[in-house]
Amino acid sequence: MSSHFDGWPHIIEAQQFSRDWLEQEFLPLTDEMEGIISARGCKMLEGKRMVSLFYQPSTRTRMSFEMAMDYLGGSVVFSTENAREFSSAKKGETLRDTFLVINRYRPDVIVIRYDKEIGAKFAAEVSRAPVLNAGDREPGQHPTQALLDLRTIFKRRGAIDGLRIAMVGDLVNGRTVRSLSYLLGKFNGVRIFYVSPPNTRMLGDVKEYLGRHGVEYTELTDLREVAELVDVIYQTRAQLECGTVLNKSDGYFVVDPPILDLMRKDTIVMHPLPRVDEITTDVDNDPRAVYLTDQVDSGLLTRMALLKMILAPGE
Amino acid sequence: MSSHFDGWPHIIEAQQFSRDWLEQEFLPLTDEMEGIISARGCKMLEGKRMVSLFYQPSTRTRMSFEMAMDYLGGSVVFSTENAREFSSAKKGETLRDTFLVINRYRPDVIVIRYDKEIGAKFAAEVSRAPVLNAGDREPGQHPTQALLDLRTIFKRRGAIDGLRIAMVGDLVNGRTVRSLSYLLGKFNGVRIFYVSPPNTRMLGDVKEYLGRHGVEYTELTDLREVAELVDVIYQTRAQLECGTVLNKSDGYFVVDPPILDLMRKDTIVMHPLPRVDEITTDVDNDPRAVYLTDQVDSGLLTRMALLKMILAPGE
Amino acid sequence: MSSHFDGWPHIIEAQQFSRDWLEQEFLPLTDEMEGIISARGCKMLEGKRMVSLFYQPSTRTRMSFEMAMDYLGGSVVFSTENAREFSSAKKGETLRDTFLVINRYRPDVIVIRYDKEIGAKFAAEVSRAPVLNAGDREPGQHPTQALLDLRTIFKRRGAIDGLRIAMVGDLVNGRTVRSLSYLLGKFNGVRIFYVSPPNTRMLGDVKEYLGRHGVEYTELTDLREVAELVDVIYQTRAQLECGTVLNKSDGYFVVDPPILDLMRKDTIVMHPLPRVDEITTDVDNDPRAVYLTDQVDSGLLTRMALLKMILAPGE
Numbered sequence: 051m052s053s054h055f056d057g058w059p060h061i062i063e064a065q066q067f068s069r070d071w072l073e074q075e076f077l078p079l080t081d082e083m084e085g086i087i088s089a090r091g092c093k094m095l096e097g098k099r100m101v102s103l104f105y106q107p108s109t110r111t112r113m114s115f116e117m118a119m120d121y122l123g124g125s126v127v128f129s130t131e132n133a134r135e136f137s138s139a140k141k142g143e144t145l146r147d148t149f150l151v152i153n154r155y156r157p158d159v160i161v162i163r164y165d166k167e168i169g170a171k172f173a174a175e176v177s178r179a180p181v182l183n184a185g186d187r188e189p190g191q192h193p194t195q196a197l198l199d200l201r202t203i204f205k206r207r208g209a210i211d212g213l214r215i216a217m218v219g220d221l222v223n224g225r226t227v228r229s230l231s232y233l234l235g236k237f238n239g240v241r242i243f244y245v246s247p248p249n250t251r252m253l254g255d256v257k258e259y260l261g262r263h264g265v266e267y268t269e270l271t272d273l274r275e276v277a278e279l280v281d282v283i284y285q286t287r288a289q290l291e292c293g294t295v296l297n298k299s300d301g302y303f304v305v306d307p308p309i310l311d312l313m314r315k316d317t318i319v320m321h322p323l324p325r326v327d328e329i330t331t332d333v334d335n336d337p338r339a340v341y342l343t344d345q346v347d348s349g350l351l352t353r354m355a356l357l358k359m360i361l362a363p364g365e
Numbered sequence: 366m367s368s369h370f371d372g373w374p375h376i377i378e379a380q381q382f383s384r385d386w387l388e389q390e391f392l393p394l395t396d397e398m399e400g401i402i403s404a405r406g407c408k409m410l411e412g413k414r415m416v417s418l419f420y421q422p423s424t425r426t427r428m429s430f431e432m433a434m435d436y437l438g439g440s441v442v443f444s445t446e447n448a449r450e451f452s453s454a455k456k457g458e459t460l461r462d463t464f465l466v467i468n469r470y471r472p473d474v475i476v477i478r479y480d481k482e483i484g485a486k487f488a489a490e491v492s493r494a495p496v497l498n499a500g501d502r503e504p505g506q507h508p509t510q511a512l513l514d515l516r517t518i519f520k521r522r523g524a525i526d527g528l529r530i531a532m533v534g535d536l537v538n539g540r541t542v543r544s545l546s547y548l549l550g551k552f553n554g555v556r557i558f559y560v561s562p563p564n565t566r567m568l569g570d571v572k573e574y575l576g577r578h579g580v581e582y583t584e585l586t587d588l589r590e591v592a593e594l595v596d597v598i599y600q601t602r603a604q605l606e607c608g609t610v611l612n613k614s615d616g617y618f619v620v621d622p623p624i625l626d627l628m629r630k631d632t633i634v635m636h637p638l639p640r641v642d643e644i645t646t647d648v649d650n651d652p653r654a655v656y657l658t659d660q661v662d663s664g665l666l667t668r669m670a671l672l673k674m675i676l677a678p679g680e
Numbered sequence: 681m682s683s684h685f686d687g688w689p690h691i692i693e694a695q696q697f698s699r700d701w702l703e704q705e706f707l708p709l710t711d712e713m714e715g716i717i718s719a720r721g722c723k724m725l726e727g728k729r730m731v732s733l734f735y736q737p738s739t740r741t742r743m744s745f746e747m748a749m750d751y752l753g754g755s756v757v758f759s760t761e762n763a764r765e766f767s768s769a770k771k772g773e774t775l776r777d778t779f780l781v782i783n784r785y786r787p788d789v790i791v792i793r794y795d796k797e798i799g800a801k802f803a804a805e806v807s808r809a810p811v812l813n814a815g816d817r818e819p820g821q822h823p824t825q826a827l828l829d830l831r832t833i834f835k836r837r838g839a840i841d842g843l844r845i846a847m848v849g850d851l852v853n854g855r856t857v858r859s860l861s862y863l864l865g866k867f868n869g870v871r872i873f874y875v876s877p878p879n880t881r882m883l884g885d886v887k888e889y890l891g892r893h894g895v896e897y898t899e900l901t902d903l904r905e906v907a908e909l910v911d912v913i914y915q916t917r918a919q920l921e922c923g924t925v926l927n928k929s930d931g932y933f934v935v936d937p938p939i940l941d942l943m944r945k946d947t948i949v950m951h952p953l954p955r956v957d958e959i960t961t962d963v964d965n966d967p968r969a970v971y972l973t974d975q976v977d978s979g980l981l982t983r984m985a986l987l988k989m990i991l992a993p994g995e
Contacts, residue, residue, distance in 0.1 A: 639777065
């Protein structure tokens with residue numbers, strides 16, 4: 051497996067996954083995981099220990115990882131969601147020291163969300179236990195989110211090649227669209243429409259990667275121009291804590307009934323959540339809205355699949 | 366059971382319980398739970414998963430729910446005590462989205478403490494998993510506290526009919542006295558004395574309910590006037606975080622040795638805890654003080670009984 | 681065992697351990713614990729329940745206690761790392777009430793870190809469940825840290841008698857050096873060099889104890905003067921949150937390559953962690969640096985040994 055999975059055994063960034071691994075190993079395994087949830091759990095990871103270290107809170111992502119571990123029979127032996135504010139991080143300790151110490155306790159896997167830099171990468175350099183990146187910053191990635199997004203799209207369309215997708219909103223601070231863009235670079239004929247105000251456009255590192263991998267992208271400011279054209283509208287959260295304000299006068303960045311009217315019947319609306327008001331609630335019950343349903347399901351299945359692959363590869 | 370238990374399977378407010386359910390199902394079951402604690406636990410809820418979501422901290426209530434789950438053999442698969450401050454709630458997500466998402470992970474029960482409104486009710490509207498209200502606000506209820514209070518009184522007196530009870534302190538912000546009042550409305554011949562400063566009197570919704578259910582109540586400002594008369598003095602916490610100050614010049618609202626001297630031998634002193642100084646510590650060792658003993662025990666037994674009823678109704 | 685172990689079953693302060701207990705019971709048991717980690721856990725404490733109550737955060741210490749419990753097969757049924765900020769402590773409740781209540785839930789052991797006073801001692805006065813002090817304040821002790829420090833030294837030297845040790849840095853606020861000093865008072869021929877700025881010298885209570893127990897100590901301000909002489913350099917953290925600043929003009933308090941050059945080959949460098957910059961990172965890979973390796977290992981083994989002794993003394 052190592053040939054398909056460059057960062058093995060760590061999960062750091064979306065670029066590390068190969069197309070073969072995604073299609074032949076990852077996606078089939080997520081389907082298998084559904085049976086374990088229906089059976090209300092299994093003992094596959096009995097005796098395995100997860101440490102969950104969140105330097106920035108995320109109820110949803112943390113819950114998804116920890117319940118994935120539980121469904122597989124593993125244990126979350128330590129968990130904190132304010133590692134930054136309330137731990138020795140505040141006393142000035144480096145991430146390197148923290149990971150060296152935690153590894154002495156011999157956990158089987160460490161999940162980290164970091165708030166300042168590419169924390170998972172720094173952590174992985176000194177960690178014997180596999181490190182799973184649950185989101186980092188500046189510019190930031192969220193590789194397991196990209197995997198679950200990919201699965202959501204794949205399950206609806208049956209393929210990724212040829213996908214036309216609009217990514218909408220704050221594309222500078224949105225680490226999920228960054229990771230998803232990297233992942234889509236593994237496929238053929240993908241076309242991305244980046245719909246954002248001029249001040250929150252996708253950064254050059256992603257664009258350069260897409261250029262190298264033959265992915266066409268277009269930047270625009272009005273979602274209405276492409277709503278009819280695309281297979282997926284991927285809306286992102288206005289990162290209020292990053293100071294982002296989406297000003298209506300700058301363009302059209304909201305998914306609302308007028309957008310639904312433009313969309314084709316098989317186009318889906320995605321969002322990494324939490325949603326504020328960039329998708330109006332009257333969209334929620336439309337069958338094309340998958341952010342409160344398929345995407346959430348894929349999140350749990352994706353984390354289960356990854357944990358299974360890393361902690362019980364032979365089974 | 367559904368006929369006796371209107372909110373089934375959710376536990377939202379004290380009004381939902383019928384007298385029959387309280388007397389014939391709930392109270393006997395709490396006694397059975399004592400044997401499980403003595404046996405240091407059982408496996409009745411093995412494989413069942415609780416999510417514990419506190420938007421407002423409460424060490425005691427959260428511990429009580431989580432230990433109840435553990436004694437029954439169930440698992441707390443996710444727990445947070447600062448869901449408001451440190452979760453996506455801060456990013457503006459609605460409770461509805463949060464509960465829709467959590468339900469996709471298929472927990473067996475969700476415990477929620479909410480700080481702003483009738484959160485448990487809103488949550489229950491979209492939740493497939495049973496929702497247990499661990500306290501909410503404005504005006505607020507705390508139904509499991511009311512149940513444990515009822516049990517505490519019942520175990521000491523053998524009956525609730527004819528009870529005379531003084532509820533003392535901040536009756537506006539005290540959700541426990543609100544829920545207990547509703548519960549007492551199910552019984553006959555109950556008389557309530559609301560002892561509070563004029564600015565923290567019991568709200569009209571409770572009084573109107575009591576009127577409809579034939580419960581007599583009196584409002585006064587001096588606990589000494591009724592200390593001799595009542596079976597129960599239910600003291601509440603000065604809600605300092607709500608800005609409540611109990612001014613001595615407004616009346617007599619403290620339980621202290623002079624009050625003990627007035628009380629009959631079989632009158633009990635209750636308090637939902639935490640206690641600040643509205644009961645002086647020299648009352649603690651009086652055999653009539655039950656707030657650090659019987660009430661705490663009933664709290665664990667009550668949550669165990671509810672979890673058993675909801676998650677293993679047939680056993 | 682009670683004759684060797686004065687505080688039994690509580691672990692409150694380093695003075696409570698006897699030399700016999702340390703040498704004949706504690707140290708051999710820590711070695712046994714290594715086999716349990718290699719075997720990836722055991723069921724020795726199955727059904728035992730730990731409550732972990734941190735009034736001051738400490739990722740490392742809390743993780744160490746909770747993983748120790750897990751390796752032995754016990755459960756952490758409740759854990760919080762911000763008991764002060766986010767619990768009823770904020771509402772003014774006393775530690776006494778808190779411990780009376782928690783004990784009604786019948787946990788098997790309670791771990792407490794307290795931020796204001798000798799919390800563990802006050803807690804132990806009312807607690808039926810054994811209380812383990814995970815650090816307290818004013819002036820403060822950290823007895824399990826002292827035990828792990830003792831083990832670290834013992835494993836490197838084979839004995840404690842005759843030890844020459846330099847304790848460096850903020851000796852007023854460093855509870856670990858206080859507890860370790862008390863523990864060394866149990867042995868013969870120990871000589872301590874307290875290296876600190878004049879304003880953060882070791883307090884009188886420890887010095888008085890050392891005097892009574894025949895431990896020689898010297899106070900100085902330049903680590904270079906004794907680096908060659910000692911068997912152990914025990915560096916402590918500048919307690920930034922206590923306002924401590926170690927001014928270079930006051931002396932020499934940093935462990936860096938010039939200090940390494942002075943040290944003998946078998947002298948070790950210890951630190952309770954987290955480290956800020958009082959040990960430069962270029963010391964980390966020196967084989968004499970044990971703070972990221974041996975000390976961390978001894979921490980887990982020490983907590984496992986204590987939990988085993990307290991919760992499964994016969995096995």
